[in-house]
Amino acid sequence: VAAPGAQASATGDALGYLQRAQNSDGGFGGAPGQGSTQLYTGWTALGIAAAGVNPRDLKRGDGNTVSTYIRKRAGQLNDTGELERTILVLRASGLNPRSFEGRDLVRQLLGRRRGGSFGGLVNHTAFGILALRAAGLGRSSGAVRAAARWLEREQNRDGGWGFSPRAASDVDDTGAVLQALGAAGRGGRTVSRAVGLCPARPITHRPR
Numbered sequence: 001v002a003a004p005g006a007q008a009s010a011t012g013d014a015l016g017y018l019q020r021a022q023n024s025d026g027g028f029g030g031a032p033g034q035g036s037t038q039l040y041t042g043w044t045a046l047g048i049a050a051a052g053v054n055p056r057d058l059k060r061g062d063g064n065t066v067s068t069y070i071r072k073r074a075g076q077l078n079d080t081g082e083l084e085r086t087i088l089v090l091r092a093s094g095l096n097p098r099s100f101e102g103r104d105l106v107r108q109l110l111g112r113r114r115g116g117s118f119g120g121l122v123n124h125t126a127f128g129i130l131a132l133r134a135a136g137l138g139r140s141s142g143a144v145r146a147a148a149r150w151l152e153r154e155q156n157r158d159g160g161w162g163f164s165p166r167a168a169s170d171v172d173d174t175g176a177v178l179q180a181l182g183a184a185g186r187g188g189r190t191v192s193r194a195v196g197l198c199p200a201r202p203i204t205h206r207p208r
């Protein structure tokens with residue numbers, strides 16, 4: 001474990017890298033110099049927030065920020081994952097996802113529910129819980145509770161989860177579900193089984 005000073009230095013270096021990689025439109029691409037996308041801009045904003053910095057404070061010399069980029073493309077938000085990611089980014093930026101460029105993203109996300117899940121996908125259901133909790137819905141909310149129960153039912157025999165029901169378990173999606181269940185106040189045997197999932201299995205990550 002790195003000493004606090006080393007951690008702060010590493011975080012500062014990472015933030016500096018991101019500031020240099022930010023495009024003139026306020027967004028981010030997959031690598032410096034690549035065109036901005038909603039996907040990479042959203043994930044980068046969440047990384048910035050995790051470092052304790054409001055994403056709106058990272059801006060280009062012309063003043064464009066992550067929120068500038070997202071606002072200009074608010075009308076293009078349609079995919080369930082995009083709605084979830086944008087809700088998380090807006091809350092991390094101190095903005096209201098219930099009133100964003102004339103759209104209530106929380107209401108629209110709730111409209112994507114299907115039998116307790118979001119789009120019938122494990123990954124979207126996990127991030128759906130995280131987005132709803134960030135938007136202010138409590139653990140006792142019917143949508144949060146139903147999504148958590150759905151995830152518990154879809155646990156694979158090995159204790160983990162894949163991107164969709166019955167898909168092979170992977171560390172990425174299992175980790176997302178564990179975070180979601182924690183946010184929903186769930187624990188017990190489901191979580192214990194997941195934590196013990198094949199610790200030697202290689203970690204994989206797929207951008208969402």
